Structure formats: structure tokens, C-alpha cells
Amino acid sequence: MKINAKEVLSISPIVPVIAIDNIEDALPLAKALQDGGINIMEITLRTATGLKAIELISKQMPSMNVGAGTVCNKKDLEDSISHGAAFVFSPGISEELIQAAKQNDIALIPGVCTASEVMLAQNNDINACKLFPAVQVGGVNLLKAFLGPFAKMSFCPTGGVSLDNMNEFLDLKNVLCVGGSWLVPKKLLDEKNFDEITRIAKSSLEKINKA
Numbered sequence: 080m081k082i083n084a085k086e087v088l089s090i091s092p093i094v095p096v097i098a099i100d101n102i103e104d105a106l107p108l109a110k111a112l113q114d115g116g117i118n119i120m121e122i123t124l125r126t127a128t129g130l131k132a133i134e135l136i137s138k139q140m141p142s143m144n145v146g147a148g149t150v151c152n153k154k155d156l157e158d159s160i161s162h163g164a165a166f167v168f169s170p171g172i173s174e175e176l177i178q179a180a181k182q183n184d185i186a187l188i189p190g191v192c193t194a195s196e197v198m199l200a201q202n203n204d205i206n207a208c209k210l211f212p213a214v215q216v217g218g219v220n221l222l223k224a225f226l227g228p229f230a231k232m233s234f235c236p237t238g239g240v241s242l243d244n245m246n247e248f249l250d251l252k253n254v255l256c257v258g259g260s261w262l263v264p265k266k267l268l269d270e271k272n273f274d275e276i277t278r279i280a281k282s283s284l285e286k287i288n289k290a
């Protein structure tokens with residue numbers, strides 16, 4: 080494995096979760112994020128353009144770390160790899176995905192929200208998970224509770240995370256980064272307002288507590 084789950088979550092304190100509709104937006108978006116200091120993209124397979132965008136950015140901008148999101152089964156995972164994804168995020172966890180990630184030797188960051196799911200990840204040598212949907216399943220208090228039994232597990236809370244609450248998560252010992260869609264609002268993509276996306280990325284990074 081070139082990069083493991085924990086290393087993926089250590090690339091950037093903020094991971095933009097992206098749904099992209101137009102392939103011509105892929106490279107300008109990657110550049111806008113990079114100009115704003117963000118060098119990781121989770122491009123979801125929710126749109127038909129997702130895989131093509133992963134392929135284009137991974138080929139044309141090797142300095143950007145591009146992975147797939149909303150990877151729900153073996154086919155999604157293998158399609159992501161064949162289109163150049165360096166890692167895959169899932170909203171959930173399953174034996175099918177775990178085995179597919181092992182067979183294909185790629186970092187899987189599964190989504191978990193219960194102790195049993197964290198155990199399934201941990202017992203399969205997965206060292207970092209997404210907490211999804213973070214705020215809805217208990218947020219900061221749930222992650223504090225996981226610190227007891229699962230002290231070594233790291234998390235990327237995603238779902239309901241915003242500029243207003245990201246520092247509460249980032250201050251936790253078991254949180255390496257947060258994920259969210261706020262960095263790339265659909266409206267700005269539709270308007271092709273890439274300067275504003277750069278500004279949001281910069282100002283989000285500046286708001287992180289440095290304590």
C-alpha cells in the first residue's frame with residue numbers, strides 16, 4: 080500500500096467532499112483548492128462525472144492527492160482505482176469493501192458510527208475511519224467516548240461539520256482532520272466562481288485553532 084488511511088487523513092486538516100457535475104470544472108477546481116492551501120480532494124461517485132474527474136486530476140495534477148468518495152461496494156472501489164484514485168472513502172463499512180481494499184492494496188477510509196463498526200475496522204488493520212454522519216450520530220461526545228476503548232483509532236468526522244464547529248472536532252486527540260462539503264458549494268461550481276473557492280479554502284485553514 081503506497082499510503083495508509085492514517086497517512087491520508089494527515090495530508091490536510093480539512094478534506095473537501097466534492098460532487099462535480101461538469102468535467103470542465105475538474106482542473107480549475109483542483110487548482111482553486113490548491114491555491115487556497117488544500118491539497119486533497121474526496122471526489123464522490125454520486126455524480127456521473129466523479130470518476131472522470133478523478134482520472135483527469137490524477138493525470139494532470141500529480142501534486143494533488145485525489146481519492147474517491149461514496150465508495151459503496153467492490154465495483155465502486157475498483158472503478159475508482161482504474162480511474163486513478165489514490166485512496167477511497169466510504170460512508171459505511173462492509174466485509175465486501177474491506178476485502179476489496181485488501182485485494183487491491185489501497186487505503187480504505189470506511190465510515191463508522193458505532194463501537195462495533197470501529198472494532199470491525201480495527202480488527203482489519205484499518206488505522207483511521209470517517210465518522211459519518213458526524214454531528215448526527217453524537218459528534219464530539221461520541222469521539223471522546225471512543226477514546227477510551229479505541230485509543231489508537233483516528234477519525235475524520237464528516238457530515239454536519241462546518242466552520243462553526245470544526246475546531247471542536249480538530250481539538251480532539253483522535254481527530255486528524257475534518258471533512259465537509261462547505262468548501263465547494265454547488266452554487267459556486269455552477270457559477271464557476273473558482274476565486275471564491277480559493278478564498279473559502281484559505282479562510283477555513285486560517286480559522287483552525289493552532290493551540
Ligand SMILES: O=C(O)C(=O)C[C@H](O)[C@H](O)COP(=O)(O)O
Nearest residue numbers: 096148149170237238239259260
Ligand atoms: O458521500 C459520502 O461518501 C459521504 O461521506 C457523505 C459526505 O461526506 C457528506 O454528505 C458531507 O456532509 P456535509 O459536509 O454535511 O454536506
